[in-house]
Amino acid sequence: AEGRRVAELATLLEWVALHVDLSSTDAFNVGFEVPIAGRVVHLRRVAQWHMRSAPGGRLRMSVPVEHQESIAQLLAYVKGNGCKVELEVARRFAAVWDLVPGELATAPPPSLKPGEAAAPQPEPSVLLAHRGSTQGILVATWPTRAALKAFNKAAASQANLPKVGDRVEVQYEGTWFCGVLCSVDAEGKASVKCDADPEGVFTMALLYHVRRASAET
Numbered sequence: 723a724e725g726r727r728v729a730e731l732a733t734l735l736e737w738v739a740l741h742v743d744l745s746s747t748d749a750f751n752v753g754f755e756v757p758i759a760g761r762v763v764h765l766r767r768v769a770q771w772h773m774r775s776a777p778g779g780r781l782r783m784s785v786p787v788e789h790q791e792s793i794a795q796l797l798a799y800v801k802g803n804g805c806k807v808e809l810e811v812a813r814r815f816a817a818v819w820d821l822v823p824g825e826l827a828t829a830p831p832p833s834l835k836p837g838e839a840a841a842p843q844p845e846p847s848v849l850l851a852h853r854g855s856t857q858g859i860l861v862a863t864w865p866t867r868a869a870l871k872a873f874n875k876a877a878a879s880q881a882n883l884p885k886v887g888d889r890v891e892v893q894y895e896g897t898w899f900c901g902v903l904c905s906v907d908a909e910g911k912a913s914v915k916c917d918a919d920p921e922g923v924f925t926m927a928l929l930y931h932v933r934r935a936s937a938e939t
Contacts, residue, residue: 729812730821740801749768749787757913769784769786784860823849889901891935900917901925
């Protein structure tokens, strides 16, 4: 089992090294908890690199600033090694980080016309959870500076938002589903663990599609 875990981390490092652009770094405060497949990490101040050559062109790698230098050095080394990770390097990395892949089931945007249905769009995200803390490295399409600004503006205009841990209802395709509010991501979307969701799957929706659950639920 440990050998497989190390091999999976090595494969991920090779893929990230192939696509990550270390020539430009953006650092900013996030301040969110991010749940992926049952693991929750705290994104505070991060350094972020684009991965424009990866499929979709929108992925970013967000790293806690405390680990920025060591991760950048590791990825640069792997790049210089033909995007190949040596076994001992993978083992040292695996001693510190756990690979947590997962999917987020994203609710459709409110711009859909009445009666227009859309299937959930799973959004693959990869979390590297630090084994000795609540920190983590995130490979996903968020957070972004623009998304954080939009979220803060929206949150300021809503006085009675549900809080993390509250029982809530989230609207999806015109129907309200019961669940628990787990967190709010950097795009201002609420992460809800619906009662009907399988393990490791969360429903994401903009905050105005989430309301406090009624007493009956």
